[in-house]
Amino acid sequence: MTLNVLGYAAQSARDALAPYRFVRRDPRPDDVVIHILYCGVCHSDLHTVRNDWGFSTYPIVPGHEIIGRMISVGPDVTRFKPGDHVGVGCMVDSCRHCAACEQGLEQYCEEIPTYTYGGIDRHDRMPTFGGYSEKIVVSDKFVLKIPDGLDLKGGAPLLCAGITTWSPLRHWKVGKGSKVAVIGLGGLGHMALKLAKALGAHVTLFTRSSGKEKDARRLGADNVVLSTDKGQMAAVKGRFELIIDTVPYAHDLNPYMPSLTLNGTLVLVGFLGGLEPVLNTVPMIMGRKSVAGSVIGGIPETQELLDFCGKHGITSDVEVIMIQDINEAYERMLKSDVKYRFVIDMASLKDR
Amino acid sequence: MTLNVLGYAAQSARDALAPYRFVRRDPRPDDVVIHILYCGVCHSDLHTVRNDWGFSTYPIVPGHEIIGRMISVGPDVTRFKPGDHVGVGCMVDSCRHCAACEQGLEQYCEEIPTYTYGGIDRHDRMPTFGGYSEKIVVSDKFVLKIPDGLDLKGGAPLLCAGITTWSPLRHWKVGKGSKVAVIGLGGLGHMALKLAKALGAHVTLFTRSSGKEKDARRLGADNVVLSTDKGQMAAVKGRFELIIDTVPYAHDLNPYMPSLTLNGTLVLVGFLGGLEPVLNTVPMIMGRKSVAGSVIGGIPETQELLDFCGKHGITSDVEVIMIQDINEAYERMLKSDVKYRFVIDMASLKDR
Numbered sequence: 001m002t003l004n005v006l007g008y009a010a011q012s013a014r015d016a017l018a019p020y021r022f023v024r025r026d027p028r029p030d031d032v033v034i035h036i037l038y039c040g041v042c043h044s045d046l047h048t049v050r051n052d053w054g055f056s057t058y059p060i061v062p063g064h065e066i067i068g069r070m071i072s073v074g075p076d077v078t079r080f081k082p083g084d085h086v087g088v089g090c091m092v093d094s095c096r097h098c099a100a101c102e103q104g105l106e107q108y109c110e111e112i113p114t115y116t117y118g119g120i121d122r123h124d125r126m127p128t129f130g131g132y133s134e135k136i137v138v139s140d141k142f143v144l145k146i147p148d149g150l151d152l153k154g155g156a157p158l159l160c161a162g163i164t165t166w167s168p169l170r171h172w173k174v175g176k177g178s179k180v181a182v183i184g185l186g187g188l189g190h191m192a193l194k195l196a197k198a199l200g201a202h203v204t205l206f207t208r209s210s211g212k213e214k215d216a217r218r219l220g221a222d223n224v225v226l227s228t229d230k231g232q233m234a235a236v237k238g239r240f241e242l243i244i245d246t247v248p249y250a251h252d253l254n255p256y257m258p259s260l261t262l263n264g265t266l267v268l269v270g271f272l273g274g275l276e277p278v279l280n281t282v283p284m285i286m287g288r289k290s291v292a293g294s295v296i297g298g299i300p301e302t303q304e305l306l307d308f309c310g311k312h313g314i315t316s317d318v319e320v321i322m323i324q325d326i327n328e329a330y331e332r333m334l335k336s337d338v339k340y341r342f343v344i345d346m347a348s349l350k351d352r
Numbered sequence: 353m354t355l356n357v358l359g360y361a362a363q364s365a366r367d368a369l370a371p372y373r374f375v376r377r378d379p380r381p382d383d384v385v386i387h388i389l390y391c392g393v394c395h396s397d398l399h400t401v402r403n404d405w406g407f408s409t410y411p412i413v414p415g416h417e418i419i420g421r422m423i424s425v426g427p428d429v430t431r432f433k434p435g436d437h438v439g440v441g442c443m444v445d446s447c448r449h450c451a452a453c454e455q456g457l458e459q460y461c462e463e464i465p466t467y468t469y470g471g472i473d474r475h476d477r478m479p480t481f482g483g484y485s486e487k488i489v490v491s492d493k494f495v496l497k498i499p500d501g502l503d504l505k506g507g508a509p510l511l512c513a514g515i516t517t518w519s520p521l522r523h524w525k526v527g528k529g530s531k532v533a534v535i536g537l538g539g540l541g542h543m544a545l546k547l548a549k550a551l552g553a554h555v556t557l558f559t560r561s562s563g564k565e566k567d568a569r570r571l572g573a574d575n576v577v578l579s580t581d582k583g584q585m586a587a588v589k590g591r592f593e594l595i596i597d598t599v600p601y602a603h604d605l606n607p608y609m610p611s612l613t614l615n616g617t618l619v620l621v622g623f624l625g626g627l628e629p630v631l632n633t634v635p636m637i638m639g640r641k642s643v644a645g646s647v648i649g650g651i652p653e654t655q656e657l658l659d660f661c662g663k664h665g666i667t668s669d670v671e672v673i674m675i676q677d678i679n680e681a682y683e684r685m686l687k688s689d690v691k692y693r694f695v696i697d698m699a700s701l702k703d704r
Binding site: 105110171238262265273275278280285286290292295 | 451452457460462523590614617620621623624625626627628630631632633634635636637638639640641642643644645646647
């Protein structure tokens with residue numbers, strides 16, 4: 001069975017995304033085939049399409065916030081049946097035997113996970129293509145169950161924006177009464193506010209623009225601190241056990257370090273690169289504070305997040321677009337002109 | 353009772369240390385008076401004397417690795433009696449009521465601990481003077497018991513070099529089978545090797561000079577890695593749960609980050625300042641790794657360390673000097689020409 005699939009692809013770093021027909025790999029006995037209903041639009045889709053990180057290979061079919069309906073399951077698959085609503089995030093496979101994989105932390109696979117797009121399948125060496133397409137073939141181990149009642153459109157961004165903030169919240173044991181801050185209010189930041197609040201934390205948003213206060217409070221912030229205001233920054237000295245820094249570009253961490261408690265951690269989830277301006281060690285040493293990093297989350301914790309969101313009725317605030325509008329959506333995303341995540345209605349693929 | 357004391361002081365950043373007579377504060381009911389037998393020589397003594405950090409006030413009598421014999425105790429003191437062997441480290445007081453102090457983490461006192469020298473007593477506003485002197489007056493809460501049988505000369509550096517490495521080893525739960533690395537083999541580094549080994553860890557030294565291997569192994573290293581050798585660095589990829597970085601000047605952390613395990617931490621204990629060259633976040637994010645800081649240790653954990661060292665026969669490798677040789681010792685320390693800590697025999701104060 002050869003799966004001919006229609007999607008949207010970039011053929012080079014300078015090309016807009018455009019319709020592209022390609023072949024999905026032949027399903028293996030533990031694979032499932034998913035009809036894609038919605039796909040969230042992540043900043044890393046744009047970075048990869050434009051080769052901002054320098055390792056893109058073309059053509060690229062982006063998309064790793066995938067929600068769909070199961071079409072068929074292989075003979076070894078017992079967890080799913082046709083018709084199930086399912087999700088696929090940033091990974092479609094991993095080595096499955098290293099220490100990280102054995103702990104369900106496939107995102108830290110020592111042999112590097114197979115990413116949902118722009119990767120190479122570790123069995124048949126076929127390139128992987130993402131969710132801006134009709135269908136996807138995935139090993140059942142990397143497929144998530146979507147709880148009944150979860151809105152499918154708003155649920156799609158949980159697969160990346162959601163899990164990227166959920167994983168550090170859980171790893172650093174945020175719970176009732178925890179003092180948490182979030183830097184930046186975008187796709188990741190708005191999920192961090194919602195999730196931290198639902199976990200029972202007292203949540204603060206650090207932002208550079210005073211206009212975001214009302215929205216931040218609606219999303220779960222108990223407090224909003226203008227990071228450009230020295231008085232407001234001084235008022236939160238020693239306050240936060242965990243700061244989730246969602247800012248996707250190089251920025252100065254030094255103003256935030258004093259706001260951590262003793263043993264507090266600032267965890268970077270959005271920026272890959274050099275920490276400029278340089279980090280001063282004094283607040284770290286004089287308060288046993290840490291700067292850490294975290295990337296997406298493992299499959300078990302992604303399922304945990306989806307179940308949590310199903311139970312608490314949490315989804316992403318999304319603007320649904322047609323696939324034909326994806327290039328314009330990228331331009332708007334660059335201007336932070338989205339509240340707070342674009343999600344493509346993949347039914348639009350047929351509207352040509 | 354006014355305590356006239358002879359010590360060695362610097363009168364300005366450009367002066368050598370020279371004999372200096374000064375008055376100790378009047379003992380309070382919870383104070384003890386200690387006759388100083390030995391005082392270790394710490395890099396921060398030198399930094400403070402020369403005003404390298406910009407906040408020194410003169411005259412300065414340095415010294416915060418103090419071992420002595422109890423002369424007298426105030427009426428409220430029950431833990432000590434005259435004749436006891438006791439120690440004093442970097443702190444002589446703190447606020448005693450903040451969250452840090454209540455946890456026995458006085459080094460992180462929210463109102464800043466009173467440092468053993470160069471500080472101001474929080475009750476009578478007298479300047480504090482350190483251990484390069486005959487006697488010291490200290491609140492009994494900040495006095496440590498020296499276990500029977502612990503060598504007093506080699507025990508002195510436990511009060512700073514020892515606790516500075518012990519505290520992170522304990523905080524990050526190093527024990528049997530832990531994989532620990534130490535960067536730098538000086539006063540702090542040689543204690544880190546001994547203590548990590550005694551805690552049951554598998555210990556690696558990172559060093560830039562191949563000549564240190566034999567000594568490192570004698571001190572407890574199971575493995576020595578030349579940090580300038582790319583092949584040796586690649587061979588320890590993903591190896592260490594904790595790296596204790598004792599280097600006292602700005603240096604590149606990036607080569608060490610890949611050698612941390614998933615969830616591993618590199619903890620800075622020796623360098624106050626800007627992290628140059630800039631730290632790249634990629635290994636942190638792709639392995640949930642942390643860079644942290646830690647300073648000395650609290651009073652309860654310092655007592656724990658001394659008791660542990662008493663039980664395991666651990667002391668610092670020291671070169672005992674006379675106080676008259678202190679200025680020469682500073683010059684040698686700047687050239688790392690000491691194995692591994694100078695300790696002043698304070699009896700030499702009388703040899704004028």
